[in-house]
Amino acid sequence: MEFSILYFSGDGSTTESDKYQLLLETAKLADKHGFSAVWTPERHFHPFGGLYPNPSVISAALAMVTEKIQLRSGSIVMPLQHPVRVAEEWAVVDNLSGGRVGLSFAPGWHADDFLLRPENYTERKEVMWRDIEIMQKLWQGEEIEFVNGSGNKVQIKTFPCPIQSQVPIWITCQADATFIGAAKIGANVLTSLLYATIDDLAQQISLYRRTLAQHGHDPKSYKVSLMMHTYIGDNEQLVKQQVKQPFCNYLKTHFGLVENLAKRINFQFNPENFTEEDRKQLLEFAFERYFQQGRVLIGTPESCRQTIARLQEIGVDEIACLVDFGLDFQTVMASLNKLTDFKQNYQLRKDTSKYSSLSLFG
Numbered sequence: 001m002e003f004s005i006l007y008f009s010g011d012g013s014t015t016e017s018d019k020y021q022l023l024l025e026t027a028k029l030a031d032k033h034g035f036s037a038v039w040t041p042e043r044h045f046h047p048f049g050g051l052y053p054n055p056s057v058i059s060a061a062l063a064m065v066t067e068k069i070q071l072r073s074g075s076i077v078m079p080l081q082h083p084v085r086v087a088e089e090w091a092v093v094d095n096l097s098g099g100r101v102g103l104s105f106a107p108g109w110h111a112d113d114f115l116l117r118p119e120n121y122t123e124r125k126e127v128m129w130r131d132i133e134i135m136q137k138l139w140q141g142e143e144i145e146f147v148n149g150s151g152n153k154v155q156i157k158t159f160p161c162p163i164q165s166q167v168p169i170w171i172t173c174q175a176d177a178t179f180i181g182a183a184k185i186g187a188n189v190l191t192s193l194l195y196a197t198i199d200d201l202a203q204q205i206s207l208y209r210r211t212l213a214q215h216g217h218d219p220k221s222y223k224v225s226l227m228m229h230t231y232i233g234d235n236e237q238l239v240k241q242q243v244k245q246p247f248c249n250y251l252k253t254h255f256g257l258v259e260n261l262a263k264r265i266n267f268q269f270n271p272e273n274f275t276e277e278d279r280k281q282l283l284e285f286a287f288e289r290y291f292q293q294g295r296v297l298i299g300t301p302e303s304c305r306q307t308i309a310r311l312q313e314i315g316v317d318e319i320a321c322l323v324d325f326g327l328d329f330q331t332v333m334a335s336l337n338k339l340t341d342f343k344q345n346y347q348l349r350k351d352t353s354k355y356s357s358l359s360l361f362g
Helices: 021-032 055-065 083-097 111-115 124-139 176-184 198-214 236-252 255-264 276-292 301-313 329-359
Strands: 002-006 037-040 070-077 101-106 144-147 153-156 169-172 188-192 224-232 297-299 318-322
Touching: 002 021, 002 070, 002 329, 021 037, 021 055, 021 329, 037 055, 055 070, 055 083, 070 083, 070 169, 083 101, 083 124, 101 124, 124 144, 169 176, 176 188, 176 198, 188 198, 198 224, 224 236, 224 301, 224 329, 236 276, 236 297, 297 301, 301 329
Parallel strands: 002 037, 002 318, 037 070, 070 101, 101 169, 169 188, 188 224, 224 297, 224 318
Antiparallel strands: 144 153
16 A cells, blocks of 8 residues: 555645645655655635646746656646646656656546636536647657647647657546546556445446456556545544534535535435535534544544444555644644654565564564
8 A cells, every 4th residue: 555645735825935835744754754645736716726827837846846756646637637737747847846746637527627628528528538638749759730820730749759659648537437447548646535435436336446447457556545634643532622613614615525425324414404504514424424434544553443444444545644734734644754753664574474474474
């Protein structure tokens, strides 16, 4: 099991001068202590916007303060971009970082985001798959035909040449169809348990691995990365007290998934007569469900170890630890130090167990 750090802050309106202190300090700590990657998203506008409107810009900055860790988009909303710009910008980051770029792509969903490319909204999923293929060809140095401002067809190559001959690709997935699409093109997947249970995810991973094999890809060569809200402390009740309000505030900006969760388990509420007290109760209910069902990596080292073991059983390869969901800087840093110890102890235990098993066979 690998561990990476993922950011998805909704607090883009802050006027503090050190808006990126948490990003920079946690990325440097993760780089120093053997985390596999840092992921930064593409998020636009209120109420869903944050500190990360362009992950290539953020990753260029991170390239300057890290040495080993992979720098990944989490995710590029491809239908909002031109594939030429994606290839160019990320080739710059690949050079600045010494070849540490990885890219996850998403089709987008919020109509307001598409004021950047309104013509792509209706067919956004088809556009994503098409433009990923174009971007990959450009990355590998192929000439691609486009139409210029005069309406003429031109062949272009993008520069600078990246260091990696092929960039590692992820697809951000929730629906079965997207897992299948990722498998068909031989891409890794980035997913979450926001909309799915662990049992749901187990079925999707199985579908993904089968589809990889059906299309000539080695299922063992591809990675399932799982985003999880993460906070580790020493006392379960104290942890719950610390994270409950920030987590509920975070859920307010994703209230649709809270409503979906309530409907899924027949939690009774009437949207037409919905009060602020109803909203509060529903958010607290959602927090308890996520907490109790192992859909977040929030708790003590022992409870988190049990969660990780279950996820490893179903085929998760990496936990993308979402750390910036509203806790203050010092609290996040203290938790990240505990996460570092947890990661090292967990990986050491698994290695020790593996070699002990091998020794039984001489």
